[in-house]
Amino acid sequence: MNKPEQRVLIALRKMIAAGELAAGERVFEVTVAQQLEVSRTPVRLAFRTLEQEGLLVQHGGRGYQVRQVSxxxxxxxxxxxxxxxxxxxxxxxxxxxxxxxxxxxxxxxxxxxxxxxxxxxxxxxxxxxxxxxxxxxxxxxxxxxxxxxxxxxxxxxxxxxxxxxxxxxxxxxxxxxxxxxxxxxxxxxxxxxxxxxxxxxxxxxxxxxxxxxxxxxxxxxxxxxxxxxxx
Structure with a gap:
């Protein structure tokens, strides 16, 4: 895993757990990339990993949203x-x-x-x-x-x-x-x-x-x- 992707992953996990990204909220590559000051590529890879970890789900076949987690x-x-x-x-x-x-x-x-x-x-x-x-x-x-x-x-x-x-x-x-x-x-x-x-x-x-x-x-x-x- 490259370092930008790892940094994005760590940041997004914390944002989801802390409620900064609420359950059901859509997340967009461009927005997250701008917020974390990285390119879209590590964000795209991080989204896929977070889907595998059960923190994001695909939304309508395009993009992702935050999964409801208790x-x-x-x-x-x-x-x-x-x-x-x-x-x-x-x-x-x-x-x-x-x-x-x-x-x-x-x-x-x-x-x-x-x-x-x-x-x-x-x-x-x-x-x-x-x-x-x-x-x-x-x-x-x-x-x-x-x-x-x-x-x-x-x-x-x-x-x-x-x-x-x-x-x-x-x-x-x-x-x-x-x-x-x-x-x-x-x-x-x-x-x-x-x-x-x-x-x-x-x-x-x-x-x-x-x-x-x-x-x-x-x-x-x-x-x-x-x-x-x-x-």
């Missing part, structure tokens, strides 16, 4: 992902990580450390974290040796914010995002420690809790609906 929809999907990824971590710990998998996970930790050591984040850092976070989760799922988990997660990815790839961040509050993502990265360290030491129960609990941190997105939908509810 906090309960998001929470339910995220909780299921937490169970699946927790199971993947448990089974990976029971099997034991290969040297290659451990090396990849430790590389993810090192790259994350480099991002957070300077004490602040940039938009480019958020995009870099998105990439290493996706890599981190995929390695653990593969290390479980259970293809059914990957298949179930792939089906789940079509539900709003259920995919680990569905990163959402607020570029206007990078200080707050630094705290949130730094905490997430510290969870990565704990998960790798549990996996490397073959502590299956601990790895499962940590991974499930890590996934459930995305329930913050469900709270955003609740807050957005309360703001737009007629008085």
């Amino acid at each position: 906090a309960e929809d998001v929470a339910g999907a995220v909780q299921v992902r937490g169970v699946l990824e927790g199971l993947a971590a448990r089974q990976a710990a029971e099997r034991g990580l290969s040297a290659v998998d451990l090396e990849v996970l430790e590389d993810c930790l090192a790259r994350g450390d480099a991002l957070f050591t300077k004490g602040h984040l940039t938009d480019e850092d958020l995009q870099a974290y998105d990439e290493l976070n996706l890599r981190f989760h995929r390695v653990i799922v593969a290390a479980s040796g259970n293809p059914a988990i990957a298949q179930a997660l792939a089906r789940l990815a079509h539900l709003p914010f259920a995919s680990v790839a569905a990163l959402m961040a607020d570029s206007h509050d990078l200080a707050g995002e630094y705290r949130r993502f730094n905490f997430s990265h510290m969870q990565h360290h704990a998960i790798v420690d549990a996996l490397a030491n073959r502590e299956a129960t601990r790895a499962e609990a940590l991974m499930s809790e890590h996934a459930n941190a995305t329930l913050r997105y469900a709270r955003m939908f609740t807050q957005a609906s309360e703001r737009t509810r007629p008085r």
Whole structure:
């Protein structure tokens, strides 16, 4: 995924969750491109991805509109992902990580450390974290040796914010995002420690809790609906 598309994706997810783009609202390539100061190409690609994630639906065969999504929809999907990824971590710990998998996970930790050591984040850092976070989760799922988990997660990815790839961040509050993502990265360290030491129960609990941190997105939908509810 190119960086302009990734930036557009992150911004649009946040706008939908926060109610800045309301359920049923039409979205147009030209308007979004102008608002985010990018060309139409990354917007077009982002729209397609958001359709796959269940956040946009096609409107009359042309263009897209924002799908109606509730906090309960998001929470339910995220909780299921937490169970699946927790199971993947448990089974990976029971099997034991290969040297290659451990090396990849430790590389993810090192790259994350480099991002957070300077004490602040940039938009480019958020995009870099998105990439290493996706890599981190995929390695653990593969290390479980259970293809059914990957298949179930792939089906789940079509539900709003259920995919680990569905990163959402607020570029206007990078200080707050630094705290949130730094905490997430510290969870990565704990998960790798549990996996490397073959502590299956601990790895499962940590991974499930890590996934459930995305329930913050469900709270955003609740807050957005309360703001737009007629008085």
